[in-house]
Amino acid sequence: MAFQAVPVGGVLQPIPFFATGRLSKFQRPTFGNQRLITSRQQTVVALAPPGTIAPQPPATCSLVGSSQPSSSSTSTSSSRSSSTTLSSTASSSTSSSSSSRSSSSSTSSSSSTSRSSSSSTTVVTTSSSSSSTSSSRSTSSSSTSSAPYPSYTNTPIPKGKIVTYNWNITWVSASPDGFRRPFVGINGQWPCPPIKGNVGDIIKINLVNMLGNQTTTLHFHGLFQQNTTYEDGPAMVNQCPIPPGSSFVYQFNLWQAGTYWYHAHVGGQYIDGLRGPLIINDPKAPWTIPNTPYKVDQEYTLTLSDLYHKQAPYLIHYYLSANNTDTTGGAEPVPNSNLINEAQNVQFAMTPGKTYLFRIINMGALAGQYLQFDQHDMQIVEVDGVYTLPQTVSQLFVAVAQRYAVIVKARPAATQNFAIVSQFNVDMFGSSVTPPNMNPTCTAYLVYDGSKPLPAPFTLTPQVWDDSRLVPWDKHTLIDGPNVRTIAFTADFGVDNAGSTRGFLSSFTYVSQKVPTMFTALTAPPDYVMNPAIYGHVNPRVLTFNSIVEIDLNNHDTRAHPFHLHGHNFQVINRGEGGTLWPGLDTTPQYPMRRDTVVVYGGSSVTIRFVADNPGINLFHCHTEWHVESGLTATFIEAPDVLQAYKPYIPNSHKNVCDALGISRKGNAGGNSKNWLDLSNANTEPEDPNLYYGAMTAPPPPDN
Numbered sequence: 118m119a120f121q122a123v124p125v126g127g128v129l130q131p132i133p134f135f136a137t138g139r140l141s142k143f144q145r146p147t148f149g150n151q152r153l154i155t156s157r158q159q160t161v162v163a164l165a166p167p168g169t170i171a172p173q174p175p176a177t178c179s180l181v182g183s184s185q186p187s188s189s190s191t192s193t194s195s196s197r198s199s200s201t202t203l204s205s206t207a208s209s210s211t212s213s214s215s216s217s218r219s220s221s222s223s224t225s226s227s228s229s230t231s232r233s234s235s236s237s238t239t240v241v242t243t244s245s246s247s248s249s250t251s252s253s254r255s256t257s258s259s260s261t262s263s264a265p266y267p268s269y270t271n272t273p274i275p276k277g278k279i280v281t282y283n284w285n286i287t288w289v290s291a292s293p294d295g296f297r298r299p300f301v302g303i304n305g306q307w308p309c310p311p312i313k314g315n316v317g318d319i320i321k322i323n324l325v326n327m328l329g330n331q332t333t334t335l336h337f338h339g340l341f342q343q344n345t346t347y348e349d350g351p352a353m354v355n356q357c358p359i360p361p362g363s364s365f366v367y368q369f370n371l372w373q374a375g376t377y378w379y380h381a382h383v384g385g386q387y388i389d390g391l392r393g394p395l396i397i398n399d400p401k402a403p404w405t406i407p408n409t410p411y412k413v414d415q416e417y418t419l420t421l422s423d424l425y426h427k428q429a430p431y432l433i434h435y436y437l438s439a440n441n442t443d444t445t446g447g448a449e450p451v452p453n454s455n456l457i458n459e460a461q462n463v464q465f466a467m468t469p470g471k472t473y474l475f476r477i478i479n480m481g482a483l484a485g486q487y488l489q490f491d492q493h494d495m496q497i498v499e500v501d502g503v504y505t506l507p508q509t510v511s512q513l514f515v516a517v518a519q520r521y522a523v524i525v526k527a528r529p530a531a532t533q534n535f536a537i538v539s540q541f542n543v544d545m546f547g548s549s550v551t552p553p554n555m556n557p558t559c560t561a562y563l564v565y566d567g568s569k570p571l572p573a574p575f576t577l578t579p580q581v582w583d584d585s586r587l588v589p590w591d592k593h594t595l596i597d598g599p600n601v602r603t604i605a606f607t608a609d610f611g612v613d614n615a616g617s618t619r620g621f622l623s624s625f626t627y628v629s630q631k632v633p634t635m636f637t638a639l640t641a642p643p644d645y646v647m648n649p650a651i652y653g654h655v656n657p658r659v660l661t662f663n664s665i666v667e668i669d670l671n672n673h674d675t676r677a678h679p680f681h682l683h684g685h686n687f688q689v690i691n692r693g694e695g696g697t698l699w700p701g702l703d704t705t706p707q708y709p710m711r712r713d714t715v716v717v718y719g720g721s722s723v724t725i726r727f728v729a730d731n732p733g734i735n736l737f738h739c740h741t742e743w744h745v746e747s748g749l750t751a752t753f754i755e756a757p758d759v760l761q762a763y764k765p766y767i768p769n770s771h772k773n774v775c776d777a778l779g780i781s782r783k784g785n786a787g788g789n790s791k792n793w794l795d796l797s798n799a800n801t802e803p804e805d806p807n808l809y810y811g812a813m814t815a816p817p818p819p820d821n
């Protein structure tokens with residue numbers, strides 16, 4: 118039973134939804150930005166007393182004990198009590214309210230995390246079982262420091278445990294900046310819990326979409342999904358959307374290590390909150406080496422995000438509609454507030470003399486962020502899951518979807534506390550759509566002594582930032598060979614035939630098809646599988662197995678765009694200059710930086726290389742979520758012939774959600790499996806911008 122979004126007489130109304138069935142059968146959802154939407158009346162996030170975050174010990178399994186790897190039947194009460202117990206491993210200041218919860222279902226393997234938020238000061242208590250270490254996985258090491266490119270055909274068998282999450286995707290009411298609004302949360306909680314595991318573990322997520330009025334999917338950003346391209350998440354690319362009332366299972370291996378995140382990958386839904394950290398612990402990480410200057414004592418996760426007071430479907434509709442007449446660039450919706458750990462005024466407990474690893478993730482929709490710790494330098498040791506030689510900086514620029522792990526050394530004495538400031542890059546914030554009172558900064562604190570006052574926020578001055586100077590720990594040289602396939606992309610914005618704001622990669626705007634691209638690739642006859650035409654208007658590029666691919670991306674837009682490649686990290690081997698804050702890269706570095714999300718600056722260019730060693734469907738797109746919605750996306754159909762030969766087992770839940778929505782799992786982009794070159798039934802135009810509301814299953818009534 119789900120609950121109707123609109124209160125009647127102040128009481129939320131239950132509505133039935135169907136376990137299966139086509140979207141047209143669903144009750145037409147109501148829609149409105151200012152309305153309280155929650156899956157249950159009781160799931161309003163409770164206020165918590167002030168306090169500080171307790172750090173986690175590094176280099177241990179920070180998730181579940183091997184004694185209970187997949188206890189799917191863990192009850193709420195038991196998980197809460199275990200949370201309380203496990204908190205004892207954290208610092209004494211973490212007296213946060215584990216009893217203030219009222220969610221009805223638990224997340225079995227993340228039960229050691231409890232979060233609470235209030236409008237002003239937010240306390241996140243993250244504790245972990247440090248006793249459950251890597252005993253079960255002593256030989257499973259597929260550390261990225263030694264094997265950055267695990268072979269497709271020679272992937273090691275994981276030795277780790279299965280880490281199971283039971284997640285109901287639900288509406289949750291919260292007010293991270295004082296403004297209460299609905300968020301897409303998990304098990305009645307928002308912020309969403311982290312996914313955590315060790316290298317070699319298997320993550321299994323039993324998901325139920327209980328939103329009632331939106332589809333959903335999950336993408337695990339930065340994971341290559343080697344051999345499991347069907348678990349990558351983008352709707353109508355690697356899977357069908359998961360309709361309300363349906364269940365779904367994601368299961369994949371953790372081959373990589375480091376700092377990642379997960380987020381919804383349908384209809385801009387993660388803007389509304391379905392996003393969280395994904396941390397893969399590596400017992401062999403560089404910062405675990407004893408007697409080195411960067412040996413870490415404890416670690417934190419620090420997320421950056423931009424908060425909108427209005428819900429994404431409404432904003433997407435406006436952004437794409439002909440009513441949005443800002444033709445200079447589209448007037449992307451501008452956030453209201455800046456958040457750290459989905460909150461404001463978060464406190465991180467610091468102990469003098471200790472060394473901390475901060476895993477920094479920008480989970481936002483639009484805003485790149487400058488981040489600075491007052492009087493504490495940051496030593497970068499990982500970028501997008503790739504270990505780097507340590508590089509010390511006083512400020513970071515973190516674009517949407519990028520991650521950094523940095524080492525921060527605590528000061529020798531607890532004489533005072535210090536501010537952390539994150540600040541939006543406002544270059545893309547159109548003045549005509551910037552909300553009044555938009556606050557571009559968020560403050561958090563390094564707290565050495567809770568009895569001492571918190572400092573005033575400081576003003577941050579953006580500095581030149583050049584991530585392409587980072588050197589990977591493994592010193593992988595330039596990917597090169599006799600036959601480099603060069604793919605040139607240009608990025609532009611414009612208006613399509615319907616008057617809709619669209620992004621164009623090499624003059625093509627991405628148009629979702631009638632058959633998910635992966636199913637087209639899996640069912641195409643050998644004569645056609647390598648033919649881009651059968652995939653329709655998804656901006657397809659078919660890659661041959663193990664080919665070296667170079668992308669030359671020229672940005673004709675005046676703004677910066679963070680481009681993300683699914684299924685790989687790539688070397689950044691060239692970068693044009695783009696304004697005073699963005700130095701160019703004149704010569705290819707000896708050991709090019711690798712990452713999975715790179716900024717191409719306004720009026721500038723970037724050149725990247727990777728090896729097409731991961732058969733599957735891998736999107737390449739701007740990660741500004743508004744631009745995903747506007748079609749600034751290309752599709753790499755990577756070695757589909759090898760993919761077919763491999764015969765991946767497509768789990769039943771994939772088939773079920775497609776069937777529930779009446780989406781075909783075979784044929785070309787238009788669903789034709791008899792004449793593969795007949796694309797007459799394929800989609801050639803974006804969805805009608807007058808009817809499109811992102812992940813919503815039906816448009817709202819016209820009065821909205």
Ligand SMILES: [Cu+2]
Pocket residue numbers: 677678679739740741744749
């Ligand atoms: Cu963009």
